[in-house]
Amino acid sequence: MTNLLNTILVTILVMNLFALGTSRILAVTRVVAAQGVLLGFIPLLVHKSLVMPVLLMAAAAISIKAILIPSIIVRALRDAQIKHEVKPLIGFLPSIILGAIATAFALLFAGQLPLAGNHYDTLLVPTAIATVLVGFIQLVTRYKAISQVIGYLILENGIFIFSMLLVEAMPLIVEMGVMLDLFVGIFVTCIIINHINQAFSSMDTRELVSLKE
Amino acid sequence: MFSDLIIIAIILAAASGLPGLCLPRRTVWGQRIAAAMMSSSSILGLVGASLVLGVGQSRVLSFPWPAMGNSIIGIDGLSAFFLVPIFFMGGLGSIYGIGYWPQLRHPRTGRKLQLFWGLLTAGMMLLVISKHAIAFLLGWEVMALSAFFLVATEDHKAQCRQASWIYIIATHIGTLTLFALFVLWRWATGSYDLKPVAGDVIGIGVLNVLFFLSLIAFGLKAGVMPFHFWLPGAHASAPSHVSAMLSGIVLKMGIYGLVRFLSLLPDPPSMWGGLILLLGAISGLLGVVFAIGQHDLKRLLAYHSVENIGIILMGLGLAMLGRSAGQPEWIVLGMAGCLLHTWNHSIFKSLLFLSAGSGVHSVRTRHIDSLGGLAKTMPWTAAMFVIGAVAICGLPPLNGFVSELFVYLGLLGTMKSDGVMGSAVVIVVPVLAMIGALAVACFVKVFGAVFLGTPRTLAATCAHESPMTMRVPMIVLAASCAIIGLAPVLLIPILDNVIAGWMIEPNSSIMSIGSVAPLKMISFIWAALIIVVLLLAAVVKLRNRVVSRVGTWDCGYAYSTSRIQYTASSFAQIIVTMFRWVLRPRMHLPHIEGLFPKPAQMSSHVDDLILDRTITPASDKFAKWFGWFHRFQQGITQQYVLYILITVILMMSTMIPFREFIARLFAR
Numbered sequence: 072m073t074n075l076l077n078t079i080l081v082t083i084l085v086m087n088l089f090a091l092g093t094s095r096i097l098a099v100t101r102v103v104a105a106q107g108v109l110l111g112f113i114p115l116l117v118h119k120s121l122v123m124p125v126l127l128m129a130a131a132a133i134s135i136k137a138i139l140i141p142s143i144i145v146r147a148l149r150d151a152q153i154k155h156e157v158k159p160l161i162g163f164l165p166s167i168i169l170g171a172i173a174t175a176f177a178l179l180f181a182g183q184l185p186l187a188g189n190h191y192d193t194l195l196v197p198t199a200i201a202t203v204l205v206g207f208i209q210l211v212t213r214y215k216a217i218s219q220v221i222g223y224l225i226l227e228n229g230i231f232i233f234s235m236l237l238v239e240a241m242p243l244i245v246e247m248g249v250m251l252d253l254f255v256g257i258f259v260t261c262i263i264i265n266h267i268n269q270a271f272s273s274m275d276t277r278e279l280v281s282l283k284e
Numbered sequence: 285m286f287s288d289l290i291i292i293a294i295i296l297a298a299a300s301g302l303p304g305l306c307l308p309r310r311t312v313w314g315q316r317i318a319a320a321m322m323s324s325s326s327i328l329g330l331v332g333a334s335l336v337l338g339v340g341q342s343r344v345l346s347f348p349w350p351a352m353g354n355s356i357i358g359i360d361g362l363s364a365f366f367l368v369p370i371f372f373m374g375g376l377g378s379i380y381g382i383g384y385w386p387q388l389r390h391p392r393t394g395r396k397l398q399l400f401w402g403l404l405t406a407g408m409m410l411l412v413i414s415k416h417a418i419a420f421l422l423g424w425e426v427m428a429l430s431a432f433f434l435v436a437t438e439d440h441k442a443q444c445r446q447a448s449w450i451y452i453i454a455t456h457i458g459t460l461t462l463f464a465l466f467v468l469w470r471w472a473t474g475s476y477d478l479k480p481v482a483g484d485v486i487g488i489g490v491l492n493v494l495f496f497l498s499l500i501a502f503g504l505k506a507g508v509m510p511f512h513f514w515l516p517g518a519h520a521s522a523p524s525h526v527s528a529m530l531s532g533i534v535l536k537m538g539i540y541g542l543v544r545f546l547s548l549l550p551d552p553p554s555m556w557g558g559l560i561l562l563l564g565a566i567s568g569l570l571g572v573v574f575a576i577g578q579h580d581l582k583r584l585l586a587y588h589s590v591e592n593i594g595i596i597l598m599g600l601g602l603a604m605l606g607r608s609a610g611q612p613e614w615i616v617l618g619m620a621g622c623l624l625h626t627w628n629h630s631i632f633k634s635l636l637f638l639s640a641g642s643g644v645h646s647v648r649t650r651h652i653d654s655l656g657g658l659a660k661t662m663p664w665t666a667a668m669f670v671i672g673a674v675a676i677c678g679l680p681p682l683n684g685f686v687s688e689l690f691v692y693l694g695l696l697g698t699m700k701s702d703g704v705m706g707s708a709v710v711i712v713v714p715v716l717a718m719i720g721a722l723a724v725a726c727f728v729k730v731f732g733a734v735f736l737g738t739p740r741t742l743a744a745t746c747a748h749e750s751p752m753t754m755r756v757p758m759i760v761l762a763a764s765c766a767i768i769g770l771a772p773v774l775l776i777p778i779l780d781n782v783i784a785g786w787m788i789e790p791n792s793s794i795m796s797i798g799s800v801a802p803l804k805m806i807s808f809i810w811a812a813l814i815i816v817v818l819l820l821a822a823v824v825k826l827r828n829r830v831v832s833r834v835g836t837w838d839c840g841y842a843y844s845t846s847r848i849q850y851t852a853s854s855f856a857q858i859i860v861t862m863f864r865w866v867l868r869p870r871m872h873l874p875h876i877e878g879l880f881p882k883p884a885q886m887s888s889h890v891d892d893l894i895l896d897r898t899i900t901p902a903s904d905k906f907a908k909w910f911g912w913f914h915r916f917q918q919g920i921t922q923q924y925v926l927y928i929l930i931t932v933i934l935m936m937s938t939m940i941p942f943r944e945f946i947a948r949l950f951a952r
Contacts, residue, residue: 160922180936200936207929211922219921 073192076116079109080194083232084174087205090225091166094155096217100144103224107136110231117195117235124243132231135250140224140257147217147261151268160212170205177201187236195235202229214275216264220257227253287343287359289332290367290413296325297374298406301399309391318398319378322405326375329367329409336364337778342785344415358415361785362547365623365778366412366540369630372764373533374405376757377525380638383753384645385437385523393437397523404430404529408537417466417476424462424537428455431534434526435518447517450895454514458504465497465545483550491549495556498545499563506538508597509567512590513895516578519586520650524641527582531589531637532630539596539626546604547786554608558708561601565715568594570893572722573863576729576856577890581640581650584730585633588676591719592629595691596622598712602694605709607787611701612795617694619783620797624775625687628768632675632684635761639669642750642758643734647743652733652852654744659735661747666735668758673727675765678720681810683768686803691716693801725859733852740846770810772803853888866893 086106090099111133118125148154161169177200184196206226210219227249234246300321304314336342336359344358359367378401387394404427411423432455436448470476472486472494486494500511507515515535519527546552571590578584599622606614642665643658644650659666675682695716698709739745749755768775776798783797797803839848860869867890874884891897916923 176933176936180940183939183941204929204933207925207932211926211929214922 076113077194079112079116080198080232083109083198083228084201087174087202087225088167088170090221091170091205091209092163094159094163096148096154096215096221097145099218099221100141100148103221103228104137104141106225106228107138107141108133110136110228113232113235128243128246131247131250135254136224136228136231140254143258143261144217144220147264150265151217153215153217159218160214166208166212169208173204173208174201177204190236195232199229199233199235202226202232205229216260216267220260220264223260224253224257286332286335287345289328289335290359290409293325293329293332293371294406294409296321296328297402297409300325300378300402301395304387304395304398309395310388312387314395315382315387315398318402319382322378322402323375325405326371329371332359333364333367333371337361337368337781349418356416356419357410357413359413361782362540362544363413365782366536366626367409369536369627370405370408370412370533373529373630373634374401376634376760377401377529380525380528380641380754380757381523383751384525384641393439396433397437397526400430400433401526401529404434404534408533411537412540415478417469417478420478421459421462421466425459427534427537428452428459431455431530435522435530437523437526438521441521443517444521447514447521451514451518454504454511458501461497461501461504465494465501468494468497478544478548480548481550486550488553491551492553494549495546495552498542499559502538502541502545503563504538505541506535506593506597507567507590508538508563508593509570509590510894512567512571513892513899515590516583516586516892517895519589519637520580520582524582524637524644527586527641528634528637531586532634535589535593536626536630539593539600539622543600543622543786546600552604552608554605557601557604557606557608559601560597560604561709561712564594564597564599564601565712566594567591567597568719569715569722570866572719572726573859573867574890574893576722576726576859576863577867577869579652579853579889581644581652581655581730581734582637583650584652584726585636585640588636588723588726589629589633591723592625592633592676595688595716595719596625596629598716599623599625599687599691599694602691602698602709605698609701611698613697613800614694615787616783616795616797616800617690617697619786620779620801621687621690621694623779623782624690624768624772625684628675628683628687628765631761631764631768632672632682635668635758635765636672636676638754638758638761639665639672642754643669643747645750645754646747647741649741649743652730654741655734655739656737656741656744656846656849657735657739658744658747662735662749664749664755665758666731668755668762669735670731671762671765673731675769677723677727679724680806681766681769681813683765683772686769686772686806688716688720689806690797690801697800722859726856729852729855732850732855737849738844738846740849770814771807773798773807776803860890868897 083106086102086109090102093099093102111129114125114129114132115121159166174197178197181197181200186196190196203226206222206224206229209222209225213219213222230249231246234249300318303317303321307314342358342360345356347356349356378398381397381401385394385397390397407423407426407428407430409423411420411427414420414423429452432448432452435451436444438444439448466476468490472490473481499508504511504514519531522530546556568591571587571592571594575584575587575591578587599618599620602618603615603622604618606612606616606618643655643662646662646665647655647658649655671682675684678684678688692713695709695713699707739747776796779797841848860867869888869890871886871888873886876884
């Protein structure tokens with residue numbers, strides 16, 4: 072069981088790096104959707120017994136993170152007619168290197184944490200931290216609003232993984248609330264993206280500075 | 285009974301904007317419902333307040349509020365006295381708003397204005413009746429924030445946004461000072477209750493700090509001279525009935541706070557009264573001088589508010605000196621002047637703003653030199669403005685005269701006492717006289733330029749009289765001016781009641797205001813005067829002289845144009861030059877060269893003493909010093925996220941034992 076879990080987590084880490092390294096936004100969206108599917112399996116593996124809340128959480132994660140949100144993003148992409156992240160702040164290769172450094176840092180850091188006994192042999196904590204950091208990097212280095220949405224999504228994936236540690240302690244309702252927030256946030260952002268596109272005829276978030284007084 | 289009426293009135297006022305919010309934008313009913321609710325609130329409240337003032341009852345209601353202790357609100361004479369103008373203007377202003385800011389013409393801003401109008405009045409009512417510091421602050425903040433949204437009604441205009449920002453900064457400095465004041469009060473007295481304290485509870489040092497904090501906090505709201513900087517811009521940018529409310533009522537909440545708080549502090553040193561008197565004299569004189577230099581009708585009226593706040597403070601200062609010196613006559617005359625001028629100013633300044641707003645509404649400019657000749661097209665508005673102007677100048681037989689008379693009598697009465705204090709106070713009398721004279725000059729300028737003569741622009745030619753909904757509130761206000769001016773005797777019991785409640789020194793003998801001021805004689809003289817004037821008018825009418833009609837200011841020329849007449853600026857030129865040491869008028873003269881120069885124009889303006897000449901240069905300096913910080917704050921989201929990332933990584937790094945790692949690395 073632990074082996075299978077760790078395999079999934081390592082796949083997620085690789086996907087993180089892939090998301091940082093590609094310029095085609097559609098591909099990044101697909102990777103993040105695939106990540107969502109994998110995330111959906113994690114609660115099933117972490118839990119010893121399959122009870123109703125766990126199944127619900129898995130179903131919700133897959134349907135929201137893997138189907139609903141990616142389809143909203145793809146729709147926004149189509150409406151705004153964009154395919155590539157044109158000019159990131161840092162190039163794609165340096166981003167991958169930064170992501171790798173962040174992953175190494177996360178592994179190093181997680182080794183220092185006083186964790187509960189049964190969490191030592193899984194990669195849950197380092198993956199969670201690495202994913203959050205990668206989400207941050209994506210948020211900081213990309214200028215297109217849609218790439219930022221994806222960064223936000225990756226960030227939330229990291230938080231989701233972290234919450235797996237607490238899956239016994241944390242009530243389902245909290246997890247559902249987080250998921251709903253994410254959904255609403257991305258829904259609204261995608262609408263805003265359309266409006267930014269119409270108002271500035273560009274998707275560059277730097278243009279928003281001109282709204283200042 | 286009366287307290288129930290007042291509480292119902294507060295709830296009605298607070299809720300008055302809500303039905304409009306639920307109705308669609310393009311309907312008149314939301315505004316009509318709001319005006320109806322505000323009017324019924326003001327009628328109920330006025331009945332309640334007059335019961336308190338007439339019968340002299342007072343009552344404290346306690347509500348359970350466990351975190352803060354009980355005894356939240358209470359209504360006494362002073363509260364009721366300040367409630368009257370709030371109720372009065374709250375109802376009249378909302379009726380005026382139907383004509384001035386119709387929902388159909390302002391679908392975007394109308395509902396917002398109605399909502400915050402109700403909240404503003406409710407906030408002020410709560411503040412006036414609260415007997416507990418936290419409830420007071422609650423009312424204060426509701427008032428301050430609603431006033432901010434009201435000033436920012438036309439938030440699509442940059443000038444309006446700027447004025448509202450300056451206002452909210454100023455009001456929040458005041459609120460923070462109030463926090464300090466109440467925390468210190470709690471520390472000194474042991475409770476948040478606003479009850480008078482005995483003489484030996486608080487040391488003189490703490491008393492002085494309490495006094496200065498209250499002077500700053502309430503002075504900012506009242507617009508006392510060094511703290512008035514938010515006032516002209518806010519008053520000019522707001523819709524006119526909001527300006528009337530701000531100038532007439534909201535400023536008075538600062539006065540209320542000061543009057544109320546000073547009534548709680550025991551044994552005032554004579555320095556306090558002296559300082560208030562001095563601030564009053566400065567505000568009064570500089571307020572009217574700056575008013576003369578203005579070109580914007582509503583800015584000019586706003587500076588007159590500073591002037592009148594100065595007169596109110598002179599009365600208060602005299603009363604405080606009376607408390608220090610144990611002179612009941614000073615207290616009675618000073619307080620009567622302060623309180624009555626508060627009422628009077630709220631009436632005639634509202635009247636002036638409403639009638640100025642009526643002109644602005646019709647011509648759509650506030651610039652005095654673009655108006656002119658409005659008396660012919662808007663006779664009602666002109667008549668109302670002239671009544672307000674006579675009242676604000678303190679000329680008989682209107683209400684401004686009565687309250688200024690109290691202050692004069694009180695100030696002159698100090699001569700009767702021997703000692704340095706009396707002769708020092710008398711110096712203020714010529715200042716007050718000068719304020720009155722300059723105010724007359726200023727209103728001659730305004731009335732002459734705006735209402736007399738011939739129209740200066742096409743828009744002014746096309747002016748038309750305002751609708752009934754705007755005229756009725758003005759007529760009511762003008763009638764109140766006349767009633768108070770002609771029959772001040774009616775106010776004797778009210779003023780006696782309030783002043784008796786204000787004095788906390790137990791041994792001071794209570795005098796009646798009727799015994800120290802010749803109020804009955806005033807009524808007789810005015811009655812006689814009116815009869816004489818009416819007789820003269822009848823005689824003139826009977827003679828039936830032919831009135832020849834000629835163009836204004838034509839000076840014998842055959843074809844007079846509107847450019848021949850005096851402008852407001854040229855009329856004010858002499859006085860502006862006289863006071864150029866403080867006004868510093870700035871002229872922008874054209875550069876003229878050649879024998880046939882091109883058309884050129886010149887302009888002049890007077891910058892505000894505090895805002896434009898002190899605060900703005902100082903903040904520009906600060907902005908220059910901290911210019912390098914802009915590199916870190918450029919409004920780019922990515923940058924801010926990067927800061928979060930760096931912080932997180934730094935905090936995480938503190939947990940990693942790097943030294944151990946390096947040691948292990950080298951050990952291998």
